[in-house]
Amino acid sequence: MYTFGLAGFPVGHSLSPWIHGQLMKQTGVEGDYQLFEIKPEDFDEQISEMKNRDLDGFNVTVPYKEKIIPHLDGVDGSAAQLGAVNTVKRTSEGWIGYNTDGTGFLHSLQARFPDLFEQEINVLLLGSGGAARGIFDALMKQAEVQVDVANRTLSRAESMIAETGGAGIARAVSFDEAEQAAGEYDLIIQTTTVGMSPNEDTSILSLQNLKEGTVVSDIVYRPVMTTFLKEAEQKGARLHFGHEMLLQQAVYAFQIWTDLEPEARPLLEKFERKLK
Numbered sequence: 001m002y003t004f005g006l007a008g009f010p011v012g013h014s015l016s017p018w019i020h021g022q023l024m025k026q027t028g029v030e031g032d033y034q035l036f037e038i039k040p041e042d043f044d045e046q047i048s049e050m051k052n053r054d055l056d057g058f059n060v061t062v063p064y065k066e067k068i069i070p071h072l073d074g075v076d077g078s079a080a081q082l083g084a085v086n087t088v089k090r091t092s093e094g095w096i097g098y099n100t101d102g103t104g105f106l107h108s109l110q111a112r113f114p115d116l117f118e119q120e121i122n123v124l125l126l127g128s129g130g131a132a133r134g135i136f137d138a139l140m141k142q143a144e145v146q147v148d149v150a151n152r153t154l155s156r157a158e159s160m161i162a163e164t165g166g167a168g169i170a171r172a173v174s175f176d177e178a179e180q181a182a183g184e185y186d187l188i189i190q191t192t193t194v195g196m197s198p199n200e201d202t203s204i205l206s207l208q209n210l211k212e213g214t215v216v217s218d219i220v221y222r223p224v225m226t227t228f229l230k231e232a233e234q235k236g237a238r239l240h241f242g243h244e245m246l247l248q249q250a251v252y253a254f255q256i257w258t259d260l261e262p263e264a265r266p267l268l269e270k271f272e273r274k275l276k
């Protein structure tokens with residue numbers, strides 16, 4: 001019998017209990033996934049209390065992915081490099097932090113488009129926040145890529161590139177430049193909160209110049225079909241959805257906790273229906 005949890009604020013609408021419930025069913029293990037909604041002023045105290053509970057592991061979400069680190073006994077390599085943890089496991093060496101966001105993104109993309117990374121590709125990454133960093137790091141490590149990064153605050157794109165060792169692979173570009181060059185990208189990844197419910201459902205970038213067959217990904221999963229993805233579809237793009245990443249990062253967290261290897265694919269359709 002496992003006990004897992006999620007620490008964040010707010011967590012009331014989290015889909016993680018449902019996802020992990022499905023993963024337990026698929027692998028035939030018994031367990032429980034609890035929500036810990038922690039107010040920022042109570043963070044230190046509540047995390048100490050969580051660590052004293054009978055938990056096997058927990059996920060960490062907004063706004064605590066960085067703040068959790070000083071509370072851990074160790075942090076896995078790429079999570080340490082990123083300075084962000086989304087999965088914590090109780091081990092004989094104490095509480096260890098991992099980050100499954102970037103690999104979750106990349107492997108869900110590869111599962112849908114197995115040929116995408118067969119040769120070097122041009123990528124446009126929109127955004128430079130925590131999610132963008134994880135994805136950028138995973139992309140650089142596992143694929144031959146040239147990356148243009150566009151962000152509202154251009155200096156943040158520049159520092160993301162410098163801090164994650166991306167100089168020579170990536171450059172910061174303006175949205176105007178990215179729109180002009182849209183036809184030259186093989187993969188476009190939208191990582192900002194633009195278009196996320198309940199924010200206004202708008203598109204961050206015009207895809208007027210997009211070429212047919214480009215893979216366009218939006219990590220926003222509510223709604224499943226964002227305005228950005230609708231525009232991409234109209235231009236003949238191949239789509240990759242935010243809930244595919246969400247599911248895969250949860251699969252990797254579950255794998256870290258249990259050493260079992262559930263599959264995301266059988267859950268995709270059911271998950272999509274749940275989001276609608």
Ligand code: ATR
Nearest residue numbers: 127128129130131132151152153156191192193194
């Ligand atoms: P996360 O960890 O989820 O990535 P974040 O670190 O707050 O969240 O980053 C949010 C991203 O969305 C950033 O790239 C942000 O741009 P800035 O760096 O300029 O803030 C982007 N973003 C949020 N609201 C935006 C808006 N209205 N227009 C354009 N970009 C926006």
